Amino acid sequence: MIRSWNALEPHLGFLLEGFALTVAACVLAVAGAVVLGALIASLRTARSRAARAVAAVYCDLFRNVPFIVQLFFFFYGLPELGIYIGAFETGVLAMSIAGGAFVADVIRAGILSIEQGVIEAARVFGLGRWQIFSRIVMPNALRVSVRPMGSVLINLVLTSSILSTITVNELTGTAKIVAATTFMPFEVYAVLLVLYAALTYALSLAVAGVHRRLNRGMPEAVA
Amino acid sequence: MIEINNVEKRFGSAEVLKRINLKVEPGEVVTILGSSGSGKSTLIRCINGLETLSGGAIRVDGNDVSTAAGLAAARRRSATVFQLFNLYPHMTVLQNVTLAPIHVLGQPRAEAETRARALLDLVGLTAQADAYPQRLSGGQRQRVGICRALAMQPRYLLLDEVTSALDPEMTGEVLDILARLAAEGTTMVFVTHEIEFARRISDRIVFLEAGELIVDMPAEAFFSEEGGLAVPRIRKFLSKMTKD
Numbered sequence A: 001m002i003r004s005w006n007a008l009e010p011h012l013g014f015l016l017e018g019f020a021l022t023v024a025a026c027v028l029a030v031a032g033a034v035v036l037g038a039l040i041a042s043l044r045t046a047r048s049r050a051a052r053a054v055a056a057v058y059c060d061l062f063r064n065v066p067f068i069v070q071l072f073f074f075f076y077g078l079p080e081l082g083i084y085i086g087a088f089e090t091g092v093l094a095m096s097i098a099g100g101a102f103v104a105d106v107i108r109a110g111i112l113s114i115e116q117g118v119i120e121a122a123r124v125f126g127l128g129r130w131q132i133f134s135r136i137v138m139p140n141a142l143r144v145s146v147r148p149m150g151s152v153l154i155n156l157v158l159t160s161s162i163l164s165t166i167t168v169n170e171l172t173g174t175a176k177i178v179a180a181t182t183f184m185p186f187e188v189y190a191v192l193l194v195l196y197a198a199l200t201y202a203l204s205l206a207v208a209g210v211h212r213r214l215n216r217g218m219p220e221a222v223a
Numbered sequence B: 001m002i003e004i005n006n007v008e009k010r011f012g013s014a015e016v017l018k019r020i021n022l023k024v025e026p027g028e029v030v031t032i033l034g035s036s037g038s039g040k041s042t043l044i045r046c047i048n049g050l051e052t053l054s055g056g057a058i059r060v061d062g063n064d065v066s067t068a069a070g071l072a073a074a075r076r077r078s079a080t081v082f083q084l085f086n087l088y089p090h091m092t093v094l095q096n097v098t099l100a101p102i103h104v105l106g107q108p109r110a111e112a113e114t115r116a117r118a119l120l121d122l123v124g125l126t127a128q129a130d131a132y133p134q135r136l137s138g139g140q141r142q143r144v145g146i147c148r149a150l151a152m153q154p155r156y157l158l159l160d161e162v163t164s165a166l167d168p169e170m171t172g173e174v175l176d177i178l179a180r181l182a183a184e185g186t187t188m189v190f191v192t193h194e195i196e197f198a199r200r201i202s203d204r205i206v207f208l209e210a211g212e213l214i215v216d217m218p219a220e221a222f223f224s225e226e227g228g229l230a231v232p233r234i235r236k237f238l239s240k241m242t243k244d
């Protein structure tokens, strides 16, 4: 056991590089998914029927197709359209788009949970539609949706391991390589286990922090 | 002046307001009475533009609420206090009161906050400025609701059953403030079931019955034998309301 851990040591740097890439992809994709999700959620609750339809199709489409299929679609499809971006960028884009569909669903539920009277008050006091959306609707929607959004985002982090299938040497990708060269898959994947758990744990802490911040002043039962 | 001319409101086939005519002059307190479902809330919601009219017109100082520009102008001249408070739950008391003054009237934040604190002092909420609404009692919330409305320096205050979600003690807190505002000459359109209070502060009383405005009288006349009490429907309403 001790011997094998020592044998792994020269490869740790490489694994950590992969981990850094995973963290980078996840941070970008989480940000992208939240922004895109908020946008799609607002379209889903918009007045325009066309906007609502577009957003609904988006959600249904990207939630109901396996992520790996979406990833290959972008990876092989974008160059066909004359769009050349790196594998890493393609991965982040695909994760943002897929994550956005789930985030949109969660935020939409948050938007629908807002008391109509609160919005009517804002209207009566003369706030414009954009002001109501940004100052009343979104803050309240996010408040109730951060928690469920947390599980969506953790899933997104786990999904990042699939990026190894399009040549991105993130954590899972490097692990495959190290496992193959050292013949120590057990030890390698034990390291992976710890690193992924650390990453998702950090994310869940961040989500809890944001939740607490957005729910200042709320009674415990709701918060 | 708030001018309500031949206003009609239908929800589907239900005629909820039928050719309502009413004028509210600056400085007047006009109370709207009527049994449940008679259309009182709907009338208030037509004045502040939460409902679109099916017919007729409403003008607030000449601004037609049926047009976008007119409604925006009307909303700067009037402010509403709601039955269920409708405070912004994610904002502190101070933020609730200053939101519209800052973002609608364009007041500098510091000025808006100074005014807001002065209003909160007046209603005894000095210590609650930084609290969130959920931490307040119903009476305190409604006092915030009143401050939020007054912070707009409205010419007209629209109040729809602002005490009906409160227990008697809190009702007292809120009514005291409204009585003070009335005495200071604040113009109010006031929907209430507090008959005695309405009698005390109103200049005029109007009575809605199934969407029709059947009586519009000075307050003393409304409660007199020759006036309101001579109308059987009102006599019945008043005897029922004052019994419980």
Ligand SMILES: Nc1ncnc2c1ncn2[C@@H]1O[C@H](COP(=O)(O)OP(=O)(O)OP(=O)(O)O)[C@@H](O)[C@H]1O
Residues within 6 Å of the ligand: B011, B014, B016, B034, B035, B036, B037, B038, B039, B040, B041, B042, B043
């Ligand atoms: N959005 C709506 N859609 C359909 N019907 C409505 C709507 N709003 C109100 N109504 C109906 O209009 C009528 C008048 O309602 P309104 O709320 O104005 O009565 P009210 O006089 O305020 O009653 P209360 O004293 O109970 O508050 C009622 O019959 C009600 O059911």
Ligand SMILES: [Mg+2]
Residues within 6 Å of the ligand: B040, B041, B042, B160, B161
């Ligand atoms: Mg009502």
